[in-house]
Amino acid sequence: xxxxxxxxxxxxxxxxxxxxxxxxxxxxxxxxxxxxxxxxxxxxxxxxxxxxxxxxxxxxxxxxxxxxxxxxxxxxxxxxxxxxxxxxxxxxxxxxxxxxxxxxxxxxxxxxxxxxxxxxxxxxxxxxxxxxxxxxxxxxxxxxxxxxxxxxxxxxxxxxxxxxxxxxxxxxxxxxxxxxxxxxxxxxxxxxxxxxx
Amino acid sequence: xxxxxxxxxxxxxxxxxxxxxxxxxxxxxxxxxxxxxxxxxxxxxxxxxxxxxxxxxxxxxxxxxxxxxxxxxxxxxxxxxxxxxxxxxxxxxxxxxxxxxxxxxxxxxxxxxxxxxxxxx
Numbered sequence: 001x002x003x004x005x006x007x008x009x010x011x012x013x014x015x016x017x018x019x020x021x022x023x024x025x026x027x028x029x030x031x032x033x034x035x036x037x038x039x040x041x042x043x044x045x046x047x048x049x050x051x052x053x054x055x056x057x058x059x060x061x062x063x064x065x066x067x068x069x070x071x072x073x074x075x076x077x078x079x080x081x082x083x084x085x086x087x088x089x090x091x092x093x094x095x096x097x098x099x100x101x102x103x104x105x106x107x108x109x110x111x112x113x114x115x116x117x118x119x120x121x122x123x124x125x126x127x128x129x130x131x132x133x134x135x136x137x138x139x140x141x142x143x144x145x146x147x148x149x150x151x152x153x154x155x156x157x158x159x160x161x162x163x164x165x166x167x168x169x170x171x172x173x174x175x176x177x178x179x180x181x182x183x184x185x186x187x188x189x190x191x192x193x194x195x196x197x
Numbered sequence: 198x199x200x201x202x203x204x205x206x207x208x209x210x211x212x213x214x215x216x217x218x219x220x221x222x223x224x225x226x227x228x229x230x231x232x233x234x235x236x237x238x239x240x241x242x243x244x245x246x247x248x249x250x251x252x253x254x255x256x257x258x259x260x261x262x263x264x265x266x267x268x269x270x271x272x273x274x275x276x277x278x279x280x281x282x283x284x285x286x287x288x289x290x291x292x293x294x295x296x297x298x299x300x301x302x303x304x305x306x307x308x309x310x311x312x313x314x315x316x317x318x
Contacts, residue, residue: 035238037239041239073242073271074242074243077239077240077241077264078239078240079267081242081264082264082267082268085271086271120267120271121263121267165263166263166264167262
């Protein structure tokens with residue numbers, strides 16, 4: 001399996017549109033256990049990303065990821081901007097000057113991104129954050145499991161967790177049974193990549 | 198004289214703190230990166246970068262909540278200016294208070310960080 005720049009950009013475009021469409025749903029989730037701006041922030045950032053991708057005609061996946069990462073850092077705000085932005089900056093260094101990615105290269109990039117998110121947020125799996133989607137996704141990718149099913153399962157697992165990081169941590173066990181907005185938006189972003197693989 | 202950079206979700210909160218610090222440490226340069234351009238709550242990395250550009254000496258960076266810290270740490274990684282800017286993970290109000298008074302007394306950045314560590318560890 002290889003992924004071309006066109007396939008990568010198409011998947012990213014679909015993920016961006018999914019996040020933009022889910023703006024209100026994400027914000028409602030964030031009102032429950034956060035500061036109620038996740039959908040607004042992510043939709044704003046991914047609107048910029050979507051416009052940026054529309055005019056991209058190059059063939060360098062690393063270059064795309066660097067531009068997307070900087071756009072997310074500058075335009076999303078909140079906690080998600082630096083977190084998702086860092087993921088794309090890690091992609092950019094892993095996939096610099098790559099026009100296509102092998103399965104191994106794709107996996108390595110996602111592993112770097114997970115490590116980047118964990119370092120930026122000083123967090124780990126099991127704390128009810130976006131990592132609870134990113135890490136299972138990457139493990140499924142690495143071991144060639146069904147990525148789409150993995151995301152669905154990961155969301156269920158995350159929903160049942162107590163919150164240990166971010167604003168939701170102030171709610172602690174009261175967050176059990178509520179979905180983490182960052183996990184939800186990560187699922188929307190990553191699901192289109194399941195189709196590519 | 199060591200500058201202070203206050204990164205907050207709220208412009209009002211940061212301005213209020215700056216006013217409070219001014220009472221105890223007049224003359225200490227305090228730069229704010231707080232709130233979003235439209236006046237709403239949040240932290241904007243462009244504002245943090247603008248504060249970095251405005252510093253006149255080595256500077257101590259203090260943040261209010263998690264995402265402010267993440268944006269500040271990211272801005273630090275991107276910073277390529279001539280001054281040393283150090284993030285210190287201390288309570289926003291009390292940490293800024295200790296740091297401002299230390300700076301007024303002419304302590305350097307390392308001395309201020311030591312003072313903060315002994316106060317808040």
